[in-house]
Amino acid sequence: MTRHTTHSSAAAPAGGFNSLRLFTFLLYGGLAIFGSYFPIFLHEEGFSKTEIGWLLAIGPFLSIFANPFWGYMSDRIGNIRRVLLILLLSNIIIVQFLFHTTIYGLLFACTAIFYLFQTPLFSQSNSLILTSIDGTKHKFGAFRMFGSLGWALTAALAGSLFNVLGVGALSYVYALLLTLALLAAMALPRPAGGLQPRIGPAGASVQKTADKQAGSGSLKAVLLSPVFMTFVLLGVLISVPNGINNAFVSLYITDLGGDKSAVGLSIFMSSIFEIVIFLLFDRFLRRKVSSMLLGLTIVGVLYTLRWLLMSIATEPWQVIAIQALHCVTFGGYFYIGTQLTAMLVPPALRTTGQSIYTLTWSSISGTVAGFLGGTLYDRLGPSMVYAWGSLCAFIGAIGFALLTWLVIRSQAKLSSGLDQELSSSS
Secondary structure, rough: OOOOOOOOOOOOOHHHHHHHHHHHHHHHHHHHHHHHHHHHHHHHHOHHHHHHHHHHHHHHHHHHHHHHHHHHHHHHHHHHHHHHHHHHHHHHHHHHHHOOOOOOOHHHHHHHHHHHOHHHHHHHHHHHHHHHHOOOOHHHHHHHHHHHHHHHHHHHHHHHHHHHHHHHHHHHHHHHHHHHEEEEHHHHOOOOOOOOOOOOOOHHHHHHHHHHHHHHHHHHHOOHHHHHHHHHHHHHHHHHHHHHHHHHHHHHHHHHOOOHHHHHHHHHHHHHOOOHHHHHHHHHHOOHHHHHHHHHHHHHHEEEEEHHHHHOOOOOOHHHHHHHHHHHHHHHHHHHHHHHHHOOOOOOHHHHHHHHHHHHHHHHHHHHHHHHHHHHHHHHHHHHHHHHHOOOOOOOOHHHHHOOOOOOHHHHHHHHHHHHHHHHHH
16 A cells, blocks of 8 residues: 655755755855845945945845745746746846946846845745755755855855955856856756655545645635734844844944955854754754744844844954854744744745745845835944844844743643543543
């Protein structure tokens, strides 16, 4: 009799998983240097921080539509690998126009088009990892840590490289890394059955019916889920200050007297210890909604401390040291949020759920961070910007604490009700 067979990724050779590790390393390395050095490039081109903020904001704003669209396309065709190849190739081509445009209006348009294809790379790569390891002994953190490693090492080396070549070489370095990532993606095993595990013939009709139900009603159920929607809304409060920091920390370091190597070192410090964090979460984090929400509460408290320390920094080395907290704060929020989303969202809509989650810490927060962060930086200075961020993180931490308490209380009531039913039946 046929039972559940192994998921397509489970049957993949070890080389397939090695290609996935290499792909994650190269992809995050490219995204790291672009996000870190693009603001410096714009600043050296003579744009103000307000103008830079608007350029950094328009992309994430449009990605509010791009993330769900590409997530829907992945779910519809059942082939994340193919979607990733389209996104990577588009990035490689468009970035050349982006860095060779000096007229602000044209640069604004090119930036918008570029982000339509770049921002979905995060959620799509996460879904690729989750889908590839589904039904295997592999864990998410063991693959995602290669992204952190690529982010840290590439950015650190790029700082010294740009000190010699100039930050204008960013477009070529970025295109090279994504070309290598594209080649690694082409070596990934071709998915045999989309996001769903294979089932025997006896379950085919049941699975088909479930797919139809998922496509028609599950998305509405996800959007109406109070726990999931409260989680993503609180995530905006946590993520906006982080988005401002991502957009302007490189300029903050240069304003304090640091060079591009100092910027690279700060990125290295912010990412290298994520590897340890992911491994620890893989080992010790309990796969319970209440436990994960409690973890997000702790992350919110640490974010509050981080932005408070940034608001009183006066030297580049202080900013570099404080950036080490990024490993625990964003690393914790990213890991727990990704796993929590996978628990709260039906498997048939996993990519769509990850895209919605990515909206909170990338698209929506990036839009607010760009529009608001640049203006506040110009008018109030970085110290007040980070003080404001500390307040937002504190409010978010309180919100996650209340949500944790509500979930625990709801679970206790459900458990008590079941106990009473069992007692009465006996």
